[in-house]
Amino acid sequence: MFQHVSNTIFKYFRSFYKQILIAMIIIILLFTTIGIITTSKPSSRLSSSIFSSWTSNVDQSIFSLMFSLENTTYDLLHDVTMEQQQISEMLFNLVTSIKMKDLKSFLGHELPGFSTYENRVIIAGEDLNEFSGMSHESGPPLEDILQERKAVDESEKEMEKKVPDNELTTEGRKVVFLYNSHNRESFLPHLPDESEPGAAYHKEVNITKVSDRLANALESYGIGSYVDDTDIMSVLHEKGWTYGKSYEASRPVVQEAISQNKDLQYAFDLHRDSLPRDQTTKEIDGKPYAQMLFVIGAENKNYEKNLALATELHYSIEEKYPGLSKGVITKEGPNSNGVYNQDLLENALLMEIGGYENTLEEMYRSIDVLAELFSEFFWDAEQVNN
Numbered sequence: 001m002f003q004h005v006s007n008t009i010f011k012y013f014r015s016f017y018k019q020i021l022i023a024m025i026i027i028i029l030l031f032t033t034i035g036i037i038t039t040s041k042p043s044s045r046l047s048s049s050i051f052s053s054w055t056s057n058v059d060q061s062i063f064s065l066m067f068s069l070e071n072t073t074y075d076l077l078h079d080v081t082m083e084q085q086q087i088s089e090m091l092f093n094l095v096t097s098i099k100m101k102d103l104k105s106f107l108g109h110e111l112p113g114f115s116t117y118e119n120r121v122i123i124a125g126e127d128l129n130e131f132s133g134m135s136h137e138s139g140p141p142l143e144d145i146l147q148e149r150k151a152v153d154e155s156e157k158e159m160e161k162k163v164p165d166n167e168l169t170t171e172g173r174k175v176v177f178l179y180n181s182h183n184r185e186s187f188l189p190h191l192p193d194e195s196e197p198g199a200a201y202h203k204e205v206n207i208t209k210v211s212d213r214l215a216n217a218l219e220s221y222g223i224g225s226y227v228d229d230t231d232i233m234s235v236l237h238e239k240g241w242t243y244g245k246s247y248e249a250s251r252p253v254v255q256e257a258i259s260q261n262k263d264l265q266y267a268f269d270l271h272r273d274s275l276p277r278d279q280t281t282k283e284i285d286g287k288p289y290a291q292m293l294f295v296i297g298a299e300n301k302n303y304e305k306n307l308a309l310a311t312e313l314h315y316s317i318e319e320k321y322p323g324l325s326k327g328v329i330t331k332e333g334p335n336s337n338g339v340y341n342q343d344l345l346e347n348a349l350l351m352e353i354g355g356y357e358n359t360l361e362e363m364y365r366s367i368d369v370l371a372e373l374f375s376e377f378f379w380d381a382e383q384v385n386n
Helices: 002-039 049-056 060-070 072-077 080-096 103-107 207-220 232-239 243-260 303-320 360-385
Strands: 120-124 174-179 224-227 266-273 281-284 287-290 292-297 325-331 348-355
Touching: 120 303, 174 207, 174 243, 207 224, 207 266, 207 360, 232 243, 243 266, 287 348, 287 360, 292 303, 303 325, 303 348, 303 360, 348 360
Parallel strands: 174 224, 174 266, 266 348, 292 325
Antiparallel strands: 120 325, 281 287, 292 348
């Protein structure tokens, strides 16, 4: 009898200690996982669209109400009833992902591709709003992008190049680096056999010509510049990656440029937008220009400095060529890259120039403006630094 009781007690304590051991292991794993997630770079963190959506939708007034629940004196200074209503709206949003004052939230999960417009407008030009004019980043299957197509380009003959009178120079130092993460983005007016936006891609007549134009224009203003000619789409194909990994494929290109050139100060990733002509074109003094949009990844360490540069350029363009710049937006969250290699340099921008229905002539016209106004910004900054 005593032996039976002893065995029972022993089994009970063994089971109890086993449960404690399992609980300790779970706690250790939990804290280890939390530590990895919270200390990793933003671009490497595991993300959840649900939690990202929830946290981005919490209004600051909610915290005010929570504070008032602990400090009754605070109630005299604000409208608690109104904030209680906002609590109700927030809870409704958490459950349904619908914002009562945002029509876009009613449609965002029902229309395919609508989530690509989940950008934040920092500075809105006259043609930029929540439903039109926003950057639409998308691409067809890689095999479609790599197809051979006929292209025609007479833009260099038709377009006169502006030759500025400029005595300033960086004296051979290359300070601006240009590259194209979506390097085969092309334009339907130059592809005579194509009519669909998904076919606006070409291995030679593409956005890289716009980068070349910008580099030459900057050089004419005395600003040393150069363009990387890596075919990022071929890199994706060789690695077996999808179009969505374009920025991962272009990252080593930017890293090498920075490591090989200590004089490098600016890095610009040029794109053409996937929007129709009426949302990418502005007529100024009777001539059509391809509109620009500055895109900043909000999940990189240089976010504020990159944003400051984009803001300065937008207002500079807006002052002399109203409507040419559509504005400045940021991208972040699970449906976006959020970094765009802008963490690698303090002055790094992604610029959307025109769209698939613009001509290279219209693109060059806008690029010449960008070069002119960037040169003014650059030389002003150089005088301040010196």
